[in-house]
Amino acid sequence: MWLRCDFGSVAEPERRSWAPLLAVCAGYFMVILDVTIINVAVPVIGRELSASLTGIQWITDGYTLVFAGFLLTGGALGDRLGNRRVFCSGVAVFTVSSAACALAPSAPFLVAARLVEGLGAALIVPGSLALLQQSYPARAARSRAFGLWGYMAGIAACAGPLLGGLLVSTVGWRWVFLVNLPVGAACLALTPRHVARSPRRATRALDWPAQCAVVAAVALLTAALTGGTATVMGAAPPAYSGAASALFNTTRQIGSATGVALGGSLLATATDYSTGLRTSMAIGALAYLAAAGLAWLCVPGKPAPRPDIA
Template identity: 55%
Template sequence: MTVDRARPTGERRGWAPLLAVCAGYFMVILDVTVINVAVPVIGRELSASLTGVQWVTDGYTLVLAGFLLTGGALGDRLGNRRVFCVGVAVFTVSSAACALAPDAPFLIAGRLVEGLGAALIVPGSLALLQQAYPEPAARSRAFGLWGSMAGIAASAGPLLGGALVSTVGWRWVFLINLPVGAACLALTLRHVAPSPRRADRALDWPAQCAVVAAVALLTTSLNEAGRRGWTDPAVLAGLGLAVLAVALFLVREKLARSPALPLPLLRTPAMSGGALIGLLFNFAFYGMVFTASLEFQQERGYSAFETGLALFPAVAMTMFASVLSGRLARRTGDRPLVISGMLLAALGLAGWAAAGPDPGYALLVVPMMAAGFGTSFALTGSTTTVMGAVPAEYAGTASALFNTTRQIGSATGVALGGSLLLSATTPSTGLRLSMAIGAAAYLTAAALAWRCVPRR
């Protein structure tokens, strides 16, 4: 059998496209968490105010979440590989600018541009994997490893950030992106085939602006809710405006000739249900990571580096679970994997909630491992469900929607967890309540998977 060397099959391509795409995605997720342990040092060295320090962290997340759908639409129109490579280049150059920042405003501007580059990388990552690995078995394995990058990068961030800040300085938190970005760009251009361009797909700018406004307002309101409280007028106004922006988006999509996200796609149970499952398990998992981090540092006196080590059991399971689910999917289908993963994760957080007001760390290892394993075990199947529910010309848009809902889930979980810790009678009570709510979210995701994830 003759294989075209210019466009090899998924089997002949091997690991190179997967490595290229996952390197870009790893940078994006790592920059969400690696900055956390560096922020106090950055604030001191750059004489930044508390507001400035907050924007160093939140500005990146806001731009990333707000422009994901725009990045997906651009990928579908201009070619996913082209937009992915532009995103990697923008991200890498802005990382260098952040590392050289002379003051806080310059660093904040660099972080905003980093978020824009990330928003161009993430939607194309899934679309490129679907293009590079058309065989169902190979695609499942690729999606599994892609999903493991999120958990590994998110939880490795505090460890890596703490090591860099304590040895070579905070600027290396950004400088490490330079060799990774260069390698990612070289591998993508060499080993990932060009994506088709669909010039007939007009960009619906009013709808894109409505999405940016909705996600930015929602994310900002949820972040502020953790500090101001859920009944603060500014928080309520932000949530109300976010709902209004969503309503305007839906009206626009109903009337537009070339909608950014055709509403019939959202009426597909696999598409809407898979996206909602992603929101729920990100809500539970990142809420757990956030509240556990505060518990370990503020109540148990762990350093940032020790906290990263304490959370490592949850991280260690993500790679194993994603690879395993990718291999099992071709035998069992996605539905059993998503359901069993969500049930296992729910059992883990319920166990933490029931462990008592001051459990020893040894009692928390198994619940954390269950949450990490269950989340990654379900991620592959839910990703395949969403990406398989749309025609190829909307692959970038589907990827963007899935990752947007996951970002919203993460922001909601962190905001709710922080609010519960602040408002409860004791931090332990707030932590246990947060874990119980996370377990309920996992159970809801399992029920949705039963209804929405297709049978084998």
């Protein structure tokens, strides 16, 4: 008698194993790990590659900019070309660019590799959820899969600084990127074998002007949020820097949660998807304009340089 461990209820007519969940979460784990693991290695990287302050900022933030900017494009490509194909392409791009980061001879080369790495991440994340939805059609099994997918993000975010510190202090900063190679290879080996092929809708045209506008908007917003950290901390008195940091990060978390909840509610209650999406985007634009107005009024500008007095 053969025994098989399935994911989901045994009473379900279609049983699903853990293999698709493991394959998909491996790719997602790499993406989130790379957001936080680099922070510990930045001082060593800057010193060994003689990177300027701007170069160091691009090493950390360039990945996030491209990642956030191309997320919607990655999802749109997955719907048209097949989510499994786009997901595996993203894992391949991410793995190869991680190797390029590890072998970077200079700071500009590392920045370019990090940008490509962000593009690979943008192809991985949308397809990961779509593949889980495809692999686990039963509602209970799908809910557990989505829950574990979310837990993976928390584990990766917490493990990043610890793993990064361990690698930098023992084998060097290049292993911060080399650690992605075995995970990516395992993901590429498991996904084609255990995840079913996704349907393709190649006849659906891709609205390239809209995609370019979304990429530009998201990238600019991400850049504004990234630069907002320095602005807030620079405006806060040194004696209250800890409280300012806590308030800033708490506000970001509350804003993110509110945006997700409000956007989901508008999409669910609107007469059609397009109306809900347009309403959500309009409210988001008004919120950002209000934030920009408050920043203009409340954040002091840089003082003009004083001319030298002879």
